[in-house]
Amino acid sequence: MSTIALHDEHNHDHADHGHHKETLISKYIFSMDHKMIAKQFLITGIIMAVIAMGLSILFRIQLAWPDQNFPFLETFLGKWAEGGRIKPDFYLALVTIHGTIMVFFVLTAGLSGTFSNLLIPLQIGARDMASPFLNMLSYWFFFMACVVMMSSFFIQTGPASGGWTVYPPLSVVETAMPGSGLGMTLWLISMVMFVASSLMGGINYVSTILNMRTKGMDLWKMPLPIWAFFLTAILGILSFPVLVAGVVLMVFDRSFGTSFYLSDIVMGTNILPNEGGSPILWQHLFWFLGHPEVYIVIMPALGISSEVISVNSRKPIFGYHAMVYSLIGITVLSFIVWGHHMFVTGMNPLLGGVFMITTLIIAVPSAVKTFNYLATLWRGNIRFTPAMLFAIGLVSFFISGGLTGIFLGNASLDINLHDTYFVVAHFHLVMGSAAIFGMLAGVYHWFPKMFGKMMNAKLGYLHFWLTFIAAYLVFFPLHFLGLDGVPRRYYAFTEFEFMKKWLTVNVFVTWAAIIAALAQVAFLFNFFYSIFRGKKSPQNPWEANTLEWTAPVEHLHGNWPGEIPTVYRWPYDYSKPGHDADFIPQTVPFSQTMSSNLPHDFEGNAEAERIQQDWELANPVKESN
Amino acid sequence: MSLRKFITNKTTAALAVLLTVFANTSAFAQEAAAGAAAAPKVDMGEVYKSVIFYVLIFLAVCLFVAIIGKSIKVYELSREAQGKPVGINWNRVHASLFALFLVLGLYGVYWEYTVHGSMLLPDAASEHGKKIDDMFNLTLIITTIVFIVTHILLFGFAYIYKYSAKRKAYYYPHNNTIEKIWTIVPALVLTVLVLMGFLTWRSIFFKVEDPNNKPLQIEVTSEQFKWSIRYPGADGIVGKKNYKLTTSSNALGIDFKDLNSRDDEMADEMVIPVGKPVKLILTSKDVIHSFYMPHFRVQLNTVPGMQTVFEFTPTKTTRQMQEETNDPNFKYLFFCAKICGSGHWNMQKDVRVVSEAEYKTWIAEQKTYLNDDLRKQFNLPVAPAAVKSVADSATTDSAAVKSNQMALNK
Numbered sequence A: 001m002s003t004i005a006l007h008d009e010h011n012h013d014h015a016d017h018g019h020h021k022e023t024l025i026s027k028y029i030f031s032m033d034h035k036m037i038a039k040q041f042l043i044t045g046i047i048m049a050v051i052a053m054g055l056s057i058l059f060r061i062q063l064a065w066p067d068q069n070f071p072f073l074e075t076f077l078g079k080w081a082e083g084g085r086i087k088p089d090f091y092l093a094l095v096t097i098h099g100t101i102m103v104f105f106v107l108t109a110g111l112s113g114t115f116s117n118l119l120i121p122l123q124i125g126a127r128d129m130a131s132p133f134l135n136m137l138s139y140w141f142f143f144m145a146c147v148v149m150m151s152s153f154f155i156q157t158g159p160a161s162g163g164w165t166v167y168p169p170l171s172v173v174e175t176a177m178p179g180s181g182l183g184m185t186l187w188l189i190s191m192v193m194f195v196a197s198s199l200m201g202g203i204n205y206v207s208t209i210l211n212m213r214t215k216g217m218d219l220w221k222m223p224l225p226i227w228a229f230f231l232t233a234i235l236g237i238l239s240f241p242v243l244v245a246g247v248v249l250m251v252f253d254r255s256f257g258t259s260f261y262l263s264d265i266v267m268g269t270n271i272l273p274n275e276g277g278s279p280i281l282w283q284h285l286f287w288f289l290g291h292p293e294v295y296i297v298i299m300p301a302l303g304i305s306s307e308v309i310s311v312n313s314r315k316p317i318f319g320y321h322a323m324v325y326s327l328i329g330i331t332v333l334s335f336i337v338w339g340h341h342m343f344v345t346g347m348n349p350l351l352g353g354v355f356m357i358t359t360l361i362i363a364v365p366s367a368v369k370t371f372n373y374l375a376t377l378w379r380g381n382i383r384f385t386p387a388m389l390f391a392i393g394l395v396s397f398f399i400s401g402g403l404t405g406i407f408l409g410n411a412s413l414d415i416n417l418h419d420t421y422f423v424v425a426h427f428h429l430v431m432g433s434a435a436i437f438g439m440l441a442g443v444y445h446w447f448p449k450m451f452g453k454m455m456n457a458k459l460g461y462l463h464f465w466l467t468f469i470a471a472y473l474v475f476f477p478l479h480f481l482g483l484d485g486v487p488r489r490y491y492a493f494t495e496f497e498f499m500k501k502w503l504t505v506n507v508f509v510t511w512a513a514i515i516a517a518l519a520q521v522a523f524l525f526n527f528f529y530s531i532f533r534g535k536k537s538p539q540n541p542w543e544a545n546t547l548e549w550t551a552p553v554e555h556l557h558g559n560w561p562g563e564i565p566t567v568y569r570w571p572y573d574y575s576k577p578g579h580d581a582d583f584i585p586q587t588v589p590f591s592q593t594m595s596s597n598l599p600h601d602f603e604g605n606a607e608a609e610r611i612q613q614d615w616e617l618a619n620p621v622k623e624s625n
Numbered sequence B: 001m002s003l004r005k006f007i008t009n010k011t012t013a014a015l016a017v018l019l020t021v022f023a024n025t026s027a028f029a030q031e032a033a034a035g036a037a038a039a040p041k042v043d044m045g046e047v048y049k050s051v052i053f054y055v056l057i058f059l060a061v062c063l064f065v066a067i068i069g070k071s072i073k074v075y076e077l078s079r080e081a082q083g084k085p086v087g088i089n090w091n092r093v094h095a096s097l098f099a100l101f102l103v104l105g106l107y108g109v110y111w112e113y114t115v116h117g118s119m120l121l122p123d124a125a126s127e128h129g130k131k132i133d134d135m136f137n138l139t140l141i142i143t144t145i146v147f148i149v150t151h152i153l154l155f156g157f158a159y160i161y162k163y164s165a166k167r168k169a170y171y172y173p174h175n176n177t178i179e180k181i182w183t184i185v186p187a188l189v190l191t192v193l194v195l196m197g198f199l200t201w202r203s204i205f206f207k208v209e210d211p212n213n214k215p216l217q218i219e220v221t222s223e224q225f226k227w228s229i230r231y232p233g234a235d236g237i238v239g240k241k242n243y244k245l246t247t248s249s250n251a252l253g254i255d256f257k258d259l260n261s262r263d264d265e266m267a268d269e270m271v272i273p274v275g276k277p278v279k280l281i282l283t284s285k286d287v288i289h290s291f292y293m294p295h296f297r298v299q300l301n302t303v304p305g306m307q308t309v310f311e312f313t314p315t316k317t318t319r320q321m322q323e324e325t326n327d328p329n330f331k332y333l334f335f336c337a338k339i340c341g342s343g344h345w346n347m348q349k350d351v352r353v354v355s356e357a358e359y360k361t362w363i364a365e366q367k368t369y370l371n372d373d374l375r376k377q378f379n380l381p382v383a384p385a386a387v388k389s390v391a392d393s394a395t396t397d398s399a400a401v402k403s404n405q406m407a408l409n410k
Helices: A002-017 A024-029 A034-064 A071-084 A088-124 A132-154 A182-211 A224-255 A279-313 A320-336 A349-361 A363-377 A386-408 A411-417 A421-451 A457-483 A497-533 A606-618 A620-624 B003-008 B010-038 B045-049 B051-081 B090-114 B127-160 B176-205 B318-325 B356-364 B372-377 B390-403 B405-409
Strands: B216-223 B226-231 B265-267 B270-273 B278-284 B289-293 B298-302 B308-312 B332-336 B348-354
Touching: A034 A071, A034 A088, A034 A132, A034 A421, A034 A497, A071 A088, A088 A132, A088 A182, A088 A224, A088 A279, A088 A421, A132 A182, A182 A224, A224 A279, A224 A320, A279 A320, A279 A363, A279 A386, A279 A421, A320 A349, A320 A363, A349 A363, A349 A411, A349 B176, A363 A386, A363 B127, A363 B176, A386 A411, A386 A421, A386 A457, A386 B127, A411 B127, A411 B176, A411 B298, A421 A457, A421 A497, A457 A497, A457 B051, A457 B090, A497 B051, A606 A620, B090 B127, B127 B176, B127 B308, B216 B270, B216 B289, B216 B298, B270 B356, B278 B289, B278 B298, B298 B308, B318 B348, B348 B356
Parallel strands: B216 B278, B270 B348
Antiparallel strands: B216 B226, B226 B265, B278 B308, B289 B298, B289 B332, B332 B348
16 A cells, blocks of 8 residues: 555656657657557557458348448448449458457457557566567567558459468468459458567567566466467467468569469469469468467457456456466467368368367366366356446357367368358357456456546446357357358359358347447447546455556556565455455455464465464454354 | 326336337337328338348337336336335346256257258268268267257356345355366266267278279369369370370370370260279369368369379269158269368369269260360370270270380379
């Protein structure tokens, strides 16, 4: 508490002796402060998410009403929607860019970038990242990647349109589709910058967590989000370079006439000179990143929801160690499951069998996490803050999406489900919905920390319920299209007799998607309005234990005035019997909570145990309580 | 409660505001409806397509939400001013909403399973497909049970353990026994699924060829955006191809120096005899496509530069399937499932499963790929007119052997 009292003088002090002057540019643009960079990541991520969501509405309109003209589409899209109808090529561009933005820019940079940057220093008790400059570069590379990606909408041939996995030869041979021209080049440039960004971020996160924890913060006292960010960063560092390798080879194939991915190709009657390459090679390189990427997306969301669920259930997270070990298990396993994306791509069937085994094993740590969430809720005292609602929503989506993964991970079943709407439904539940909900839970929970203001809870409730219901209405029916054998990335269902029965479902899904999209207006308004006009946040609005809530509400460079607080206990001492309040912050030493200490707390420290025993003998009445 | 009290009561006031809003909107709506009914029929099609129409609707909804928000706020402030407990217990509201969501959601799932679940593909029409279907059903049963139980627990806990100031949560940081149980049980269930899946997978892709029932080879070549089918002809072997030989007259790049190629036949649709194994040889000319034949649970990508092979045995003729599905227009088909360009969405071919006898008559009518033009190109003697019968094509082959030593040497 003394730290807070000190705050005013110190702030003054800081301004006087400040080692650098803060100008508008150094504070808001080229900021090296992790809190500002987190906000930059978040706002850029939100803008990209809105764009990508808009793209999805465009192609949903096409799917729902394939035979109608919408003049406003031509107004917005010009020649790509001549006569008010989206062209097939542009439809593919839409799904491609929607996927790319959502997976990389929103769910990787927007999620990891925001919350790793914000929470790592604040929750482990560091003044800033290990390398603030690298951190700044990381944001600006990300920003440039976004700009380059979006710029492909303004070129003659349009954006990349071979799907977000950009399988060659489709993406390499320029005559295969218009999007494989300049648009694809921009995609590759953007991706290289993005990988550079996430590597710089990842290296920073890992080195900060390993080296800069405050006194007393050993690894097993770290809050679960930090564990999740740590393992996510390791995943990224080990897998993203492989994507760059793949991308560089693709650049060579596209521009310098090499044949890494190309062989025996005839476009019409035009025989290409490339020989000896294999398109499957790209798939291996891509999915070696691509599958860990899925966990890069979901693990921070799981970490955030662990924290949010524990705080708002007023209960310690159940099985803290099991939660960490399951994250580690997911991290390790995620490197040896990439082949399940390739069961039917012509990969040797022998490998298919092996990858199926590793893939289904990964369901075990996921199941452990789910059960631990449920056990945390059990006999809790649940406060339904907007963050908590989204965290519960995440658990629901994670279960639903995870279970459909058991179908797809099974090579035999994947034969008929591969590249159908079943896949679309699966990963939209588990990434598109669960991970986004984790991100939103994080935004609602840490908004007070980011902006010093509170968001409007009621708009948050409205946002949650509309989004939660609409997301299920959108994605649940899509499973059945997949089970009927409807492939994904189809421009229209009109040419197949058996698909016509799904047209009405498509209309329904599109309306649900539109409602889900409009519900985000409640969030956007709440978010931006609260930044300026929100109620001022109290010091610890959720009565949480973690370190970030001991830092003053007003941001200052270096996070804590005076000394960084010392940590004495794990972050989940909620509702500990014997203590009067239902939470004990990490900074409270055991000597101040004699009535609630458990033998387990002292980790075998004989002296501490003796003191506790003496105290208990001296205060027998309270003990019996 | 006296009338005066009733009027000052803020709850009533807030309700009155809401009522007025509702009354007004519905009155407007009625007026509008009446107006619409009275006015001569106006074509509203354009209106429904204009952006402004929807923007206005959305703004109206926003206004409505704002009014409700304000009235809730007024209500809560007035409760506070009166020193009464907080107006709305949001924790209880959300807990009840979760319970409601659980009930409606479970009904929704039931509805989806029964209504949309009955619109799916018919039972597999191939031997291995039945195994896949069994595997699918087992997985579906297990996952559905887990899905329902976990959701009942999740939303049930949310309902039961909603916040109460009187209660303190139960401090329960871990229990190693329980954790072990829920690690081992999913592991065991998954082991069963993995083993079954693995055996099914092996039985599909690692078949031992029965010498008495050799599979019928059919080659399928994909290109943007069509399929070409090649039947092996009398020798039962699909001949070699070389992409460098591709010309406008030899679109597949068939190497006619290979004797096996010369009797290869082209077909507009895939016709296969029931009960006989079919070995699909899949290749692609340009980009990756995916050969997807869902009724038979067959899918494999076609990849340029390599061959992929899928073997299956159809078990139901088209006619049987038409009877089974009660749909006289039912037909099997295969189509592309891997994004391949602007025509991806309409790249299909019909499949017909027929009896052995029907197949024999059909295949006899198919033309060979080798025509007079190509014969000239490959320096082969131009064949005497209309060599069609099986025996004849064999003799053509032997004639060709004599005339072309090169192919033999190869």
